[in-house]
Amino acid sequence: MTTSLQSRPSRTRRRLLQSAAAVALVPWLPANAAADELPEIPALSAFLAGRKPRLARVHLTLPQLADNGQTVPMKVSVDGPFGPGPRVTAINLFSEANPVPEMAVFEFPVAVDRAEIDSRVRLATTQRIVAVATMSDGALYATAAEVIVTIAGCMDGT
Amino acid sequence: MPDARISVPPSVARGKPFEVRIIIRHAMETGYRTDESGKSIPRNVIRTFTCRYNGDVVFSARMSSGIAANPYLRFFVTAKDSGQLAFEWVDDNGVRGSDSAAVTVV
Numbered sequence: 001m002t003t004s005l006q007s008r009p010s011r012t013r014r015r016l017l018q019s020a021a022a023v024a025l026v027p028w029l030p031a032n033a034a035a036d037e038l039p040e041i042p043a044l045s046a047f048l049a050g051r052k053p054r055l056a057r058v059h060l061t062l063p064q065l066a067d068n069g070q071t072v073p074m075k076v077s078v079d080g081p082f083g084p085g086p087r088v089t090a091i092n093l094f095s096e097a098n099p100v101p102e103m104a105v106f107e108f109p110v111a112v113d114r115a116e117i118d119s120r121v122r123l124a125t126t127q128r129i130v131a132v133a134t135m136s137d138g139a140l141y142a143t144a145a146e147v148i149v150t151i152a153g154c155m156d157g158t
Numbered sequence: 159m160p161d162a163r164i165s166v167p168p169s170v171a172r173g174k175p176f177e178v179r180i181i182i183r184h185a186m187e188t189g190y191r192t193d194e195s196g197k198s199i200p201r202n203v204i205r206t207f208t209c210r211y212n213g214d215v216v217f218s219a220r221m222s223s224g225i226a227a228n229p230y231l232r233f234f235v236t237a238k239d240s241g242q243l244a245f246e247w248v249d250d251n252g253v254r255g256s257d258s259a260a261v262t263v264v
Contacts, residue, residue, distance in 0.1 A: 071226035095224055099190065103224030109215045111236070114175040118232035122188070122224050 038144050039128045043101035044094040053132055053140035058091075060131040060145040062121075069123040069149040076106075077116035078133045078141065086137040088115040097127035123149045162257040166243060169262045175234040178209065178217075182247060182255065188223040202250045204229060211261070212241040237263045 038044065038053075061075040078088045093103040106117050115133070123129075126149045132142040162182045170176040182204065189201025201223065209217040216235050235243065240263045246256045 093224070098224050099188075100222045100224055103222055105220040106233070107218045107220075109218070112175065112216070112234055113236055114234040116232075116234060118230070120226035120230050122186075122226050 038130050038142060039096045041094050041096055041101055041130065044130055044132070047092060047094070047102075047132065048140070051140055053142035055142060057141040058131050058133045058143040060129060060143050062129060062145045062147045064146070065148045066123060066150070068151045069125070070151070071120045072123050072147060072149075073118070074121045074129075075116070075118045076131045077114075080113060080115060082111065082113065082115075086135040086139060087111045088133050089136050090134045091115070091117065092132045092134070093121070094130040094132070095121075095123070095127060096129070098122070098124045103129070123147055123152075125149050125152055161255045162245065164243075164245065164257060164259045166259045166261060169264045170237040172237050172263050175236050176261075177232060178235055178243065178259075179230070179232045180245060180257075181228055181230045182207075183228055184247075184249065184255075186221075186223060186225060186227045186229060190223075200250075204247045204249045207231065207245070207247040209233075209235070210244040210246075211235055212239060237261065239263055 038055075057079040059077045059079070062072060066072040076091055076093065078091065082088070088108055090108065091106045093105070095101050095103050103121060104119070108115065121129070126147065128144045128146045130142060130144045132140055134140055162180055165179040167176050184204050185202065186204065187199055187202040189199070191199045193199055203223050203225070204221050207219040207221065207229075208215055217233050219231060221229060241261055242258050243261055244256065244258045246254065248254050
């Protein structure tokens with residue numbers, strides 16, 4: 001009897017904690033969802049031309065919050081090793097909200113054992129960036145990352 | 159006038175990828191900015207960048223205004239023979255820049 005009386009408040013507390021945790025997790029859901037599907041970017045759709053990249057192997061690292069969109073560190077890599085199998089031939093970067101959606105294309109004309117590039121990008125505003133890796137057998141792999149930009153990287157007078 | 163700073167390891171192991179870092183001094187003008195008199199500053203960004211290793215292109219980049227001013231690139235090249243990495247880039251005005259770095263394979 002005493003045990004059930006004691007367990008009742010603890011169960012309530014557990015439920016409270018669970019719901020609190022659920023509420024706390026909600027704001028993170030869009031950020032996680034960004035990796036599950038690619039944003040609608042006309043330039044990206046034109047590049048893909050109906051092909052469906054697999055959302056795997058590519059890693060795009062950008063800060064979650066960029067204070068200054070003028071220069072944002074960016075790292076993109078494709079999981080290896082490639083060995084005798086298909087290798088990476090190109091990595092395309094697409095921007096959701098920049099005036100120029102095709103940000104950059106990195107090309108590997110010869111086999112590279114470590115497909116990893118660091119650079120700094122300009123971001124007009126808060127948006128998602130997509131990286132698409134093309135393999136030598138034509139396979140496509142992709143990922144997306146969201147960046148919150150507080151100071152815009154493009155002053156276009158608007 | 160040096161236009162680029164390059165960093166390559168002093169010696170690299172044959173058959174292994176090694177890190178190459180380069181910063182090119184360039185404004186990467188977006189074309190969206192205006193000067194003090196309100197006149198728009200024409201776009202001028204580095205369009206193409208290539209890295210040759212003993213003559214063969216091993217890495218290249220096509221860039222846009224989406225790459226920050228003074229573009230920085232870090233990438234990997236697989237070591238084969240001692241020799242030279244030659245870098246070349248061209249901007250919207252057709253201005254070419256180039257630089258090189260020695261590679262010592264052990």
